[in-house]
Amino acid sequence: xxxxxxxxxxxxxxxxxxxxxxxxxxxxxxxxxxxxxxxxxxxxxxxxxxxxxxxxxxxxxxxxxxxxxxxxxxxxxxxxxxxxxxx
Numbered sequence: 001x002x003x004x005x006x007x008x009x010x011x012x013x014x015x016x017x018x019x020x021x022x023x024x025x026x027x028x029x030x031x032x033x034x035x036x037x038x039x040x041x042x043x044x045x046x047x048x049x050x051x052x053x054x055x056x057x058x059x060x061x062x063x064x065x066x067x068x069x070x071x072x073x074x075x076x077x078x079x080x081x082x083x084x085x086x087x
Contacts, residue, residue, distance in 0.1 A: 002033055002044055007051045015061055015083050023064050023080035026052065052081055059084060 011029045018024060026048050030041035055061045056072035063070045064080045 002047070004047065004051055006033060007044065007048050008055065011048070011051060011055065011081065012060065015081055018083060023082035025080055029081075052079075 007029070010033050014024055014029055014032060026045060027041065030044040030048055034040040034044055052061065052063060053072045056063045062082045062084055063072055063075060064082055065075045065077065070079060
């Protein structure tokens with residue numbers, strides 16, 4: 001199993017490399033780590049969600065739901081991740 005440090009480092013690396021105004025699907029991060037086969041990256045989705053929530057609470061990334069920033073303590077369904085904007 002992949003450790004939380006690998007999940008965190010990969011997420012932050014990919015998110016900081018995004019063009020301005022773009023977000024990233026959590027599955028893209030999981031696939032970067034484990035490969036394209038869903039049986040490889042699928043098990044990373046729940047641990048990645050926990051890492052994303054922690055990083056959002058720390059102010060290191062933003063969780064988006066339907067194009068808007070979401071409360072890390074209260075979001076459901078499909079979400080995307082993006083960098084913290086300074087504007």
